[in-house]
Amino acid sequence: MTTTDPGLETxxxxxxxxxxxxxxxxxxxxxxxIAGGLLSRVVRFGVQRxxxxxxxxxxxxxxxxxxxxxxxLFVISALRQFGFDFTVLLGAAGIVTVxxxxxxxxxxxxxxxxxxxxLERAVQPGDVVTVGGxxxxxxxxxxxxxxxxxxxxxxxxxxxxxxxxxxxxxxxxFPIRRVDITVGVAxxxxxxxxxxxxLDVAHRNPLGLDEPAPLLIANGFGASSxxxxxxxxxxxxxxxxxxxxxxxxxxxxxxxxxxxxxFPQTTLQPGAVPLTVKVVGAEPEPGPAAGPTTGGAPS
Amino acid sequence: xxxxxxxxxxxHLDQPEDAVVDAPPxxxxxxxxxxxxxxxxxxxxxxxxxxxxxxxxxRAERRAADWRxxxxxxGDAYTVAAERLAVVDEPAPEGAPxxxxxxxxxxxxxxVAPRLADRTVVxxxxxxxxxPPGETVTLYASTPVWMxxxxxxxxxxxxxxxxxxxxxxxELASARPTDTWLxxxxxxxELCYAVHxxxxxxxxxxxxxxxxxxxPLTVVNQAATPLQVARVALPMPYLALYVDDHGRxxxxxxxxxxxxxxxxxxxxxxxxxxxxxxLADPRTAQTFGQALGRTFSxxxxxxxx
Numbered sequence: 296m297t298t299t300d301p302g303l304e305t306x307x308x309x310x311x312x313x314x315x316x317x318x319x320x321x322x323x324x325x326x327x328x329i330a331g332g333l334l335s336r337v338v339r340f341g342v343q344r345x346x347x348x349x350x351x352x353x354x355x356x357x358x359x360x361x362x363x364x365x366x367x368l369f370v371i372s373a374l375r376q377f378g379f380d381f382t383v384l385l386g387a388a389g390i391v392t393v394x395x396x397x398x399x400x401x402x403x404x405x406x407x408x409x410x411x412x413x414l415e416r417a418v419q420p421g422d423v424v425t426v427g428g429x430x431x432x433x434x435x436x437x438x439x440x441x442x443x444x445x446x447x448x449x450x451x452x453x454x455x456x457x458x459x460x461x462x463x464x465x466x467x468x469f470p471i472r473r474v475d476i477t478v479g480v481a482x483x484x485x486x487x488x489x490x491x492x493x494l495d496v497a498h499r500n501p502l503g504l505d506e507p508a509p510l511l512i513a514n515g516f517g518a519s520s521x522x523x524x525x526x527x528x529x530x531x532x533x534x535x536x537x538x539x540x541x542x543x544x545x546x547x548x549x550x551x552x553x554x555x556x557x558f559p560q561t562t563l564q565p566g567a568v569p570l571t572v573k574v575v576g577a578e579p580e581p582g583p584a585a586g587p588t589t590g591g592a593p594s
Numbered sequence: 595x596x597x598x599x600x601x602x603x604x605x606h607l608d609q610p611e612d613a614v615v616d617a618p619p620x621x622x623x624x625x626x627x628x629x630x631x632x633x634x635x636x637x638x639x640x641x642x643x644x645x646x647x648x649x650x651x652x653r654a655e656r657r658a659a660d661w662r663x664x665x666x667x668x669g670d671a672y673t674v675a676a677e678r679l680a681v682v683d684e685p686a687p688e689g690a691p692x693x694x695x696x697x698x699x700x701x702x703x704x705x706v707a708p709r710l711a712d713r714t715v716v717x718x719x720x721x722x723x724x725x726p727p728g729e730t731v732t733l734y735a736s737t738p739v740w741m742x743x744x745x746x747x748x749x750x751x752x753x754x755x756x757x758x759x760x761x762x763x764x765e766l767a768s769a770r771p772t773d774t775w776l777x778x779x780x781x782x783x784e785l786c787y788a789v790h791x792x793x794x795x796x797x798x799x800x801x802x803x804x805x806x807x808x809x810p811l812t813v814v815n816q817a818a819t820p821l822q823v824a825r826v827a828l829p830m831p832y833l834a835l836y837v838d839d840h841g842r843x844x845x846x847x848x849x850x851x852x853x854x855x856x857x858x859x860x861x862x863x864x865x866x867x868x869x870x871x872x873l874a875d876p877r878t879a880q881t882f883g884q885a886l887g888r889t890f891s892x893x894x895x896x897x898x899x
Contacts, residue, residue, distance in 0.1 A: 469781050498772070505774035505788030506716070506825075530773065530785055 324373040331369020335362040352413050352420070352436055401456070402439065408455035409438040417463060425464040426453055471504065472531045474538045478545060479520025481555040486521065492552050496544045497527045502537045504528040519560040629804035629841035631676045632741070632873075634705040642686050643704060646677035647741060647768045648805030654743075655686040656700050662691035663743065663764070671738060671769035676804035679706050695745070695763050705744040708837075709765060709874050710807060710845055711737055711830040714786040716774050717811075719793035723823045725815040733793040733813065733823075736806040737830065738769040739843060742874075768805035776827055786827065793823070807835060807843035810865060814851040821852050829862060835874040838867040846876075 311317060339362035346354045371381060396403065413436055418424055422433045424443070429451055431443035441458050443451040466472070480489050490511055497509035507528045514522035525545070529537040549556060563570065631647045637656050644653045649669040655662045664687045669675070717735045725731050742765045750756040777783015793811075794800050800808060809828055815821040833846040847865035852858050866872060 470783070470785070471775055471780055501770050501772045503772065505718075505772050507775060507780065528775065528780075533773075 320376045320378075324376040327369050327373035327376065331366050331373070334369070335366040338362045338365050350413075350416060350419060353416070356410070356413055356438075401454075405439045405455045408459040409436070409440075412436055412441065412455055412458055418458070418465065422468060423466040425466065426458060426461050429453075430466070466534075467531045470531060471507075471528050472534050473507075474503075474527050474529055474534060474541060475524055476527075476538065476541055476545065477514065477522060477524045479517055479522045479556060480549070481520060481557040484521070484554050488552060489521075489523065489554055492548045492554065493523060493525050493545065496541065496548050497525060500527070500537065500540055500544065502529050502533045502540065504530075520557050627674070627676055627802070627804065628678055629676045629802060630837070631678055631804055632706045632708050633679045634703055635679050635681060636703045637681050638702070639700075641681050642684055643679060644677065644682045644684070645679040645706060645741075646675055647708075648675060648738070648803065649673040650741070650766065650768045650805065651677075652706075652741065652766060653682075653687055654704060655691075656702065656704075659696060659698070659700065661695045661697070661700055661704070661745070662686065663693040663695075663766075664689075665692040665766050667769070671771070672803065673769075674801065674803055679704075692766075693764055697745075701745045701747070703746060705746075705760060707742045707744065707873060708739040708805075708807070708835060708843055709742045710739060710833055710835050710877070711771075711787055712740070712765075712877060713831065714776065714784060715771070715828045715830050716776055716786045716788050716825055717791050717793070717828055718788065718825045719823060720790055721792075723793060725813050725821040725823060727815055727818050727820060730812060730814045731795060733795055733811045734797060734800050734808050735789070735791045735793055735811050735826070735828065736800070736803060736808050737787075737789050737828065737845075738767065738771060738805055739807050739835070740765040740767055802840065802842050804841070804843075807845045809833065809845045810847040812847065812849045812863075814849070816854050817852050817856055818854070826850065827860075829860070831877040832862050834864070834866075834872060834876050836866050836870040836872050839869045842867075843873075844870060 339358045342358040342361045343354050346357060349357070375381070412418065418433050418436060418441065420433050420435055423430065424433060426443070429443060429445060431445035431449075431451060434442040434444050434450075436455075438455075440452045440454050443453060445451055478493070480486075493511055494509060497503050497511075498505075503509060504527070509528070510526040512524045512526065514524050516522075525541070527537065527541060546556070548554075631645045635643050637643055639656055639658055642653055642655045644651065646652070649667045649671065651666050651668065653664045715737045717737070719733070723731070723733070742762045744760045744762050746758050747761045748756045749759050771787035771789050774786050774788035775783050776786045809830075811826060811828070813821065813823055813826075828848055830845065833848070836844045838844060844865075844867045847863040848860065849863050850858060850860050
């Protein structure tokens with residue numbers, strides 16, 4: 296059994312401290328760290344400036360990756376000054392990577408999806424999108440998730456993996472949109488008048504675009520009505536205003552022209568046995584069901 | 595003038611210009627129309643000012659701390675009517691004002707001036723016009739003007755004495771044209787106004803409408819095939835506004851040239867009417883060529899259909 300003398304240990308430590316080569320190594324490591332810090336900052340600004348034509352999200356991401364890469368290289372160089380051997384670390388890194396990979400499968404998937412989302416520019420802050428049945432304005436596209444603000448002012452965090460897998464509908468990517476309004480008219484309506492009335496309504500509203508021209512499509516004979524779809528183009532911002540206005544104006548124009556929008560109707564066919572229909576209500580009906588107050592006789 | 599434009603073509607927002615060229619023969623004789631509805635008027639607190647331009651009637655009341663403006667429209671975009679800006683002996687309209695402007699102390703003078711449209715106006719002739727090869731034709735297209743309400747305001751800038759300046763507080767459309775899209779597809783293009791016009795070729799036939807400005811439009815066809823003028827985009831923000839001695843509003847002229855290789859060029863041409871007075875500069879200070887480049891030359895063309 297050997298015991299180490301504490302006094303001897305202290306002496307060895309002090310002797311090591313007194314070794315000028317150690318201080319030289321510390322100085323070099325510090326120089327590497329300072330140079331690395333400065334250079335990574337320069338690289339970040341340089342990349343941001345060089346990629347000025349890209350979207351802000353993409354630019355920040357690429358600049359950050361470049362500056363971290365530079366910093367990591369310099370940190371490794373600094374550690375090498377103290378004699379760290381990175382070949383051993385690299386071997387261990389393989390095992391660690393597998394372990395971390397299993398543990399952070401979801402995060403890694405979201406991270407990769409986030410990179411693709413940012414680089415593909417599928418959505419950008421300010422877009423109004425519908426994802427998985429939720430509609431809202433995109434607040435930010437981050438590495439792990441995309442944040443939406445719904446129109447009832449809720450924050451929805453959607454994992455980027457879901458974003459990549461889902462169908463995304465952008466409502467304001469293009470400057471103009473089409474308002475589709477379906478309306479059914481009674482079978483006894485004058486269809487020529489119906490068509491003229493609908494197109495007149497579309498042309499009269501100043502928010503509806505003159506070109507692309509409003510479109511009227513006959514959707515066929517429905518159960519209770521002849522169905523039409525009126526499609527009017529509008530600037531995307533005016534979409535809801537125009538839809539509300541057109542609905543009101545169509546109703547008013549139909550009322551003025553005597554065109555009926557029918558309720559669902561059912562025609563009864565009596566078949567072989569004649570069906571007798573009796574109108575009740577003109578006179579009080581005799582019987583136990585008729586109470587003393589149901590009669591219409593003057594008092 | 596004898597055309598019956600509604601017989602052809604689909605439904606339109608407005609009646610075309612022909613429909614209201616002349617008053618019906620049985621209409622009562624009215625005093626000649628004074629088309630100059632704009633100007634300036636000074637009024638006391640509580641007084642009401644009124645003017646009328648085409649279908650628009652505007653009333654404004656000066657109160658101690660705010661100006662209230664009521665804007666009402668009656669009739670269609672081609673209604674011929676004008677009433678000069680003046681103080682009227684009538685109470686302020688009931689109901690909520692269309693607009694209010696607040697001041698520490700309200701200015702006593704209201705300035706009202708006509709302005710051309712703030713976007714490009716796509717003009718569609720009611721009857722399409724074909725220009726044979728080598729021919730040049732001048733059309734007159736009228737577009738509604740906006741009414742700019744202006745007040746004198748004092749602006750103090752650092753290190754300088756306060757300056758009195760005329761500031762536009764709002765612009766009201768005398769007859770709001772419908773929107774339209776001008777571009778190669780539904781993804782790229784420009785939001786414009788659409789106006790249907792009779793596109794007359796004789797100035798004598800063009801009726802005087804106080805709320806519309808006439809743009810002389812010269813179409814030159816240098817190509818070997820006829821040019822069908824189906825719609826024309828007028829770059830209104832690049833044109834100045836004038837009034838002639840009859841009180842008719844004019845803009846600068848526009849010249850479209852279809853070159854032999856089928857390229858179309860467009861250029862505003864400075865053209866003040868004889869004896870005319872300049873009422874407003876172009877809305878944009880840029881010259882047409884500076885601002886627009888290739889995209890614009892693609893947009894501003896006479897459709898060859």
